Amino acid sequence: xxxxxxxxxxxxxxxxxxxxxxxxxxxxxxxxxxxxxxxxxxxxxxxxxxxxxxxxxxxxxxxxxxxxxxxxxxxxxxxxxxxxxxxxxxxxxxxxxxxxxxxxxxxxxxxxxxxxxxxxxxxxxxxxxxxxxxxxxxxxxxxxxxxxxxxxxxxxxxxxxxxxxxxxxxxxxxxxxxxxxxxxxxxxxxxxxxxxxxxxxxxxxxxxxxxxxxxxxxxxxxxxxxxxxxxxxxxxxxxxxxxxxxxxxxxxxxxxxxxxxxxxxxxxxxxxxx
Amino acid sequence: xxxxxxxxxxxxxxxxxxxxxxxxxxxxxxxxxxxxxxxxxxxxxxxxxxxxxxxxxxxxxxxxxxxxxxxxxxxxxxxxxxxxxxxxxxxxxxxxxxxxxxxxxxxxxxxxxxxxxxxxxxxxxxxxxxxxxxxxxxxxxxxxxxxxxxxxxxxxxxxxxxxxxxxxxxxxxxxxxxxxxxxxxxxxxxxxxxxxxxxxxxxxxxxxxxxxxxxxxxxxxxxxxxxxxxxxxxxxxxxxxxxxxxxxxxxxxxxxxxxxxxxxxxxxxxxxxxxxxxxxxxxxxxxxxxxxx
Amino acid sequence: xxxxxxxxxxxxxxxxxxxxxxxxxxxxxxxxxxxxxxxxxxxxxxxxxxxxxxxxxxxxxxxxxxxxxxxxxxxxxxxxxxxxxxxxxxxxxxxxxxxxxxxxxxxxxxxxxxxxxxxxxxxxxxxxxxxxxxxxxxxxxxxxxxxxxxxxxxxxxxxxxxxxxxxxxxxxxxxxxxxxxxxxxxxxxxxxxxxxxxxxxxxxxxxxxxxxxxxxxxxxxxxxxxxxxxxxxxxxxxxxxxxxxxxxxxxxxxxxxxxxxxxxxxxxxxxxxxxxxxxxxxxxxxxxxxxxxxxxxxxxxxxxxxxxxxxxxxxxxxxxxxxxxxxxxxxxxxxxxxxxxxxxxxxxxxxxxxxxxxxxxxxxxxxxxxxxxxxxxxxxxxxxxxxxxxxxxxxxxxxxxxxxxxxxxxxxxx
Numbered sequence: 001x002x003x004x005x006x007x008x009x010x011x012x013x014x015x016x017x018x019x020x021x022x023x024x025x026x027x028x029x030x031x032x033x034x035x036x037x038x039x040x041x042x043x044x045x046x047x048x049x050x051x052x053x054x055x056x057x058x059x060x061x062x063x064x065x066x067x068x069x070x071x072x073x074x075x076x077x078x079x080x081x082x083x084x085x086x087x088x089x090x091x092x093x094x095x096x097x098x099x100x101x102x103x104x105x106x107x108x109x110x111x112x113x114x115x116x117x118x119x120x121x122x123x124x125x126x127x128x129x130x131x132x133x134x135x136x137x138x139x140x141x142x143x144x145x146x147x148x149x150x151x152x153x154x155x156x157x158x159x160x161x162x163x164x165x166x167x168x169x170x171x172x173x174x175x176x177x178x179x180x181x182x183x184x185x186x187x188x189x190x191x192x193x194x195x196x197x198x199x200x201x202x203x204x205x206x207x208x209x210x211x212x213x214x215x216x217x218x219x220x221x222x223x224x225x226x227x228x229x230x231x232x233x234x235x236x237x238x239x240x241x242x243x244x245x246x247x248x249x250x251x252x253x254x255x256x257x258x259x260x261x262x263x264x265x266x267x268x269x270x271x272x273x274x
Numbered sequence: 275x276x277x278x279x280x281x282x283x284x285x286x287x288x289x290x291x292x293x294x295x296x297x298x299x300x301x302x303x304x305x306x307x308x309x310x311x312x313x314x315x316x317x318x319x320x321x322x323x324x325x326x327x328x329x330x331x332x333x334x335x336x337x338x339x340x341x342x343x344x345x346x347x348x349x350x351x352x353x354x355x356x357x358x359x360x361x362x363x364x365x366x367x368x369x370x371x372x373x374x375x376x377x378x379x380x381x382x383x384x385x386x387x388x389x390x391x392x393x394x395x396x397x398x399x400x401x402x403x404x405x406x407x408x409x410x411x412x413x414x415x416x417x418x419x420x421x422x423x424x425x426x427x428x429x430x431x432x433x434x435x436x437x438x439x440x441x442x443x444x445x446x447x448x449x450x451x452x453x454x455x456x457x458x459x460x461x462x463x464x465x466x467x468x469x470x471x472x473x474x475x476x477x478x479x480x481x482x483x484x485x486x487x488x489x490x491x492x493x494x495x496x497x498x499x500x501x502x503x504x505x506x507x508x509x510x511x512x513x514x515x516x517x518x519x520x521x522x523x524x525x526x527x528x529x530x531x532x533x534x535x536x537x538x539x540x541x542x543x544x545x546x547x548x549x550x551x552x553x554x555x556x557x558x559x560x561x562x563x564x565x566x567x
Numbered sequence: 568x569x570x571x572x573x574x575x576x577x578x579x580x581x582x583x584x585x586x587x588x589x590x591x592x593x594x595x596x597x598x599x600x601x602x603x604x605x606x607x608x609x610x611x612x613x614x615x616x617x618x619x620x621x622x623x624x625x626x627x628x629x630x631x632x633x634x635x636x637x638x639x640x641x642x643x644x645x646x647x648x649x650x651x652x653x654x655x656x657x658x659x660x661x662x663x664x665x666x667x668x669x670x671x672x673x674x675x676x677x678x679x680x681x682x683x684x685x686x687x688x689x690x691x692x693x694x695x696x697x698x699x700x701x702x703x704x705x706x707x708x709x710x711x712x713x714x715x716x717x718x719x720x721x722x723x724x725x726x727x728x729x730x731x732x733x734x735x736x737x738x739x740x741x742x743x744x745x746x747x748x749x750x751x752x753x754x755x756x757x758x759x760x761x762x763x764x765x766x767x768x769x770x771x772x773x774x775x776x777x778x779x780x781x782x783x784x785x786x787x788x789x790x791x792x793x794x795x796x797x798x799x800x801x802x803x804x805x806x807x808x809x810x811x812x813x814x815x816x817x818x819x820x821x822x823x824x825x826x827x828x829x830x831x832x833x834x835x836x837x838x839x840x841x842x843x844x845x846x847x848x849x850x851x852x853x854x855x856x857x858x859x860x861x862x863x864x865x866x867x868x869x870x871x872x873x874x875x876x877x878x879x880x881x882x883x884x885x886x887x888x889x890x891x892x893x894x895x896x897x898x899x900x901x902x903x904x905x906x907x908x909x910x911x912x913x914x915x916x917x918x919x920x921x922x923x924x925x926x927x928x929x930x931x932x933x934x935x936x937x938x939x940x941x942x943x944x945x946x947x948x949x950x951x952x953x954x955x956x957x958x959x960x961x962x963x964x965x966x967x968x969x970x971x972x973x974x975x976x977x978x979x980x981x
Binding site: 028125 | 496
C-alpha cells in the first residue's frame with residue numbers, strides 16, 4: 001500500500017511542477033495587472049508587486065468602451081460557435097458515414113486548402129467581401145467564420161472511430177439519415193462537439209486580423225481590436241494591457257472549464273453490448 | 275422518400291448536409307486560393323494597375339532567393355522538431371488528464387491556459403525569459419550551468435527557442451482533441467487489461483495509442499500544417515531575425531506581399547509552401563495511415 | 568419529426584438574423600473619410616480634440632474618423648487596391664517613396680496655389696520636402712522627430728564629466744569613463760552608451776561623416792570610405808565594450824536600457840521623453856544634439872497627411888489637411904509636447920525654442936537629413952539583417968557591407 005501511495009505523491013508533485021511551467025507566465029501577467037509600477041520586466045522579477053491596485057481593471061472597464069466591444073465579441077463568437085458545432089458535425093457525418101461521388105476529391109481539396117497561409121488569402125478574401133458589399137458590416141465579420149474545415153476534419157475523424165454497425169438498426173427501421181445523425185450520432189459525440197466548441201470559441205474570440213481588415217467603424221469593434229489601442233509601439237502601459245488581456249481571456253477560460261466536463265471517461269460507452 | 279438505391283439516397287443526403295458549408299468554403303476559401311494561384315503568374319502589385327504576366331518568373335526568382343532558401347530550411351527544421359514533440363506530448367498529457375487524480379480540473383485548466391493567453395502577451399513574456407538576464411539563464415545558473423546568451427538574438431538558438439515556446443503553448447490545445455478521442459475508448463478494454471495484469475504503461479501503448487489513431491492523424495496533420503505556417507510568434511518575437519535565422523516561409527510570403535508590395539511573388543511563395551505541405555502530408559498518410567481498428 | 572422542425576426553425580432564425588443585420592448595418596460613407604493608426608489613448612484623445620476644433624471652424628464639412636487599430640500598412644494597401652481608400656490618411660515619410668513610385672497619391676500643388684493662407688514656406692524645408700517628389704507636393708508633414716543624445720545627468724556628475732559630448736572623440740571618451748562595474752561583481756553593468764543594430768541609427772553617423780546610403784542618381788555608396796569609417800566607429804564602440812545593445816541587457820529597446828541605468832547615454836527621438844517620464848521618473852536626464860563627426864547631422868522622421876488620387880472628396884480632404892497641418896491645427900496638435908511642429912511659426916509661438924528640452928530638437932532641424940531611400944522596401948530588411956549579422960554573429964563589418972551591396976542593388980526604384 002505504501003508503495004502505491006508514494007507513487008501517487010510523486011505523480012502529483014510531477015503534475016504540480018508541470019502545471020507551474022504552464023501556468024507561470026499567466027500568473028505573472030496576472031501579477032502585472034495588479035501592479036502600479038509600469039516597469040515590470042526588470043530583474044529580479046517581482047511576482048508579488050509592491051503596490052497592489054485594482055485601478056487597472058477599473059480603468060479598462062470605465063475609460064474604454066469595453067462593454068460595447070464585449071457585446072460585439074459575444075454576438076460574433078456565439079453565432080460562429082453554434083454554427084460551427086452544428087455544421088461541422090453535419091459535414092463530418094457526411095464524410096464519415098455516407099458514400100457519395102466526389103467524396104474523396106472534395107475532402108482532399110478541403111484539407112489541401114488548409115495548406116495555403118491565411119495571410120495570402122487575406123487579399124482575395126477582402127476583394128471578394130468588397131464585391132459582396134459586406135465590408136464594415138456584421139455579416140462580413142461573421143459569415144466567413146461560420147464553418148471551418150478544421151472542425152469538419154475533427155468531427156469526421158471522431159465519427160470514423162465509432163463502430164460501423166451503430167446505424168444499422170435504425171436504417172432497418174427506416175430512419176432518415178438526418179434522424180440518425182440527430183438522434184444517434186450527435187448525443188454520443190458530446191466530447192468531440194465540446195472540442196469543436198472550445199476551439200471555435202477561442203479562435204473567434206481572439207480573432208484580430210480579419211476584424212481589423214473588415215471593419216472601419218469602431219462601434220463594431222470586437223475586444224481584441226479594442227485592446228490593440230492600449231498597445232503603443234514603444235510605450236506600452238503593461239499593467240493596463242495585462243488587465244485588459246486577462247479580462248478578455250476569462251470567457252475562453254470559462255468555456256473550457258464548462259466544456260471539459262464532457263471529457264469524462266466512460267461517457268462514450270456506445271450502447272452496444274460487447 | 276423513395277430512392278432508386280441506397281447509394282443515391284446517401285448521395286442526396288450527403289450533398290444536402292454539405293451544401294451550406296461547401297458554399298461558404300467555396301466563396302471564402304476556394305475562390306481566394308484560385309485567385310492567389312492565378313496571381314502567382316503575374317507581377318501583381320495591389321497598387322499599380324499594370325499587372326504584367328510573367329509566367330513562371332516568380333517561381334524561378336523564388337528558388338534563386340537565398341532568403342527563401344533559408345526560410346525553407348528554417349520551416350523544415352521547425353516542423354520536424356515540433357510535430358512529433360507536440361503530438362506525443364499532447365497525447366501523453368491527455369492520457370494523464372484522463373486518469374483518476376484529485377484536482378483533475380485544475381491540472382487540465384493549467385495545461386490549457388497557455389492556449390488562451392494572448393499570443394502577444396506570451397511572446398513578450400518569453401522575450402524576457404529568453405533574454406540575457408532572463409529567467410532561463412537564471413534557472414540554468416541554479417542548476418550550475420553558466421549560460422549568458424540572449425536566446426532570441428543568437429542565430430543558432432532563436433529557432434529552437436521559438437519552437438519550445440510553440441510546443442508549450444499548443445500542447446494544451448491539442449490535448450483537447452486527444453481528450454475527446456479518449457472518451458471513445460470503452461472502459462471495458464482497460465478493465466480487461468488490468469485483469470490480465472497490464473500496468474498503466476502497457477495499457478497506454480497497447481490500448482490507448484491504437485484506438486486513438488484517427489485523432490492522432492488529425493493532430494499530426496493540423497500540427498504539420500500549423501508548423502509549416504508558423505507566423506505569429508516570428509512576427510512578434512523576432513521579426514525573422516537575426517539575419518533571417520528565424521524567417522519562415524509564411525513570414526517570407528507576408529513580407530513580400532505586404533511590405534514589398536509584390537503580391538504575385540508572395541503568392542507564388544505561398545503556393546510553393548502549399549505544395550511542400552501537400553507532399554509531406556501525402557508521405558505522412560502513407561506511413562501513418564489514419565484508419566483505426 | 569419534431570426534431571426536424573426545430574432544426575428548420577433554427578436555420579430560418581439564423582438566416583433571418585443575418586438578413587436583419589445586413590439591412591440594419593450596411594453603412595455607405597457618403598462623407599469625407601479620415602484615417603490614421605492608433606497609438607496611445609492619450610494621443611487618440613488629442614486627435615479627437617483636434618477634429619472637434621476643425622468641426623467648429625468648418626461646420627459644413629461632414630467627416631468620419633476611422634482609425635485603424637493594427638496592421639495599418641496592410642489595411643491601407645488593401646483599401647487602396649480595392650478602391651475603398653479613405654480620402655485622407657497618415658503616411659510616414661519613410662514609406663512614402665514606394666507610394667510616389669506607384670503614383671497613387673494626389674499631387675497637391677493646385678490646392679497650395681489656390682489656398683493663400685497655407686503658407687508652405689512656413690514649414691521647415693527638410694520635412695516639407697520629404698513629401699515632395701519630382702517637383703510636386705504629395706502631402707504635408709504634421710509633426711517630426713530627430714535623433715538626439717539623451718544622457719543621465721547624475722552618472723555624468725559622478726564621472727566628473729561637465730558637459731555632454733559634442734563630437735565623436737568626446738563621445739568615445741565619455742563612454743569610456745562612464746563604463747563601469749557598479750556593484751563589484753566583476754561584470755560591467757553600466758555602459759557609457761547604448762546603440763541599436765538598426766540601419767537608421769547607423770545612418771546618423773554616416774551622414775555625420777559626410778557619407779550617404781546612395782547618391783542623387785541612386786547609386787549605392789555603402790562601400791565608400793565615408794560609410795565604412797562611420798560603420799567601423801559605430802561598431803567599434805560595441806567592440807571596445809563601451810557601448811552595449813538592448814538585447815545584451817535583456818531589454819527590448821534602448822529606452823529600457825537607459826531607464827534601468829544600464830547606460831549613461833542613448834540615441835533616440837522625442838518618443839523617449841514620455842516613456843522615461845512614465846516608466847522611469849527618477850532618472851534625471853538631459854538632451855543635446857547628436858555629437859558631430861566631420862559635420863553635424865541627424866536623421867529626420869516625419870508623418871504627413873496624404874490624399875489618394877482616387878479620393879471621393881478631395882476638396883474637403885484638402886480643407887481638413889489645410890487645417891490640421893495649418894498653423895492653428897498644428898499648434899493644437901503639438902501643444903502637449905507629444906509631437907514636434909514642422910512649422911517654424913508654430914514652434915516659435917508655442918515656446919518650443921525656449922523649452923530646455925524641445926529647443927535641442929528644434930536646433931537639430933537645420934542639420935537634419937531626410938531618410939529617403941529610393942529603393943524597394945526590401946533594402947531595409949536586408950540592411951538590418953546585415954547589421955544583425957555584424958552585431959549578433961560577429962561577422963566582419965567591411966565584408967558584410969561588400970556582400971550587402973549587390974543584394975540591395977537589385978531593388979532600385981526607377
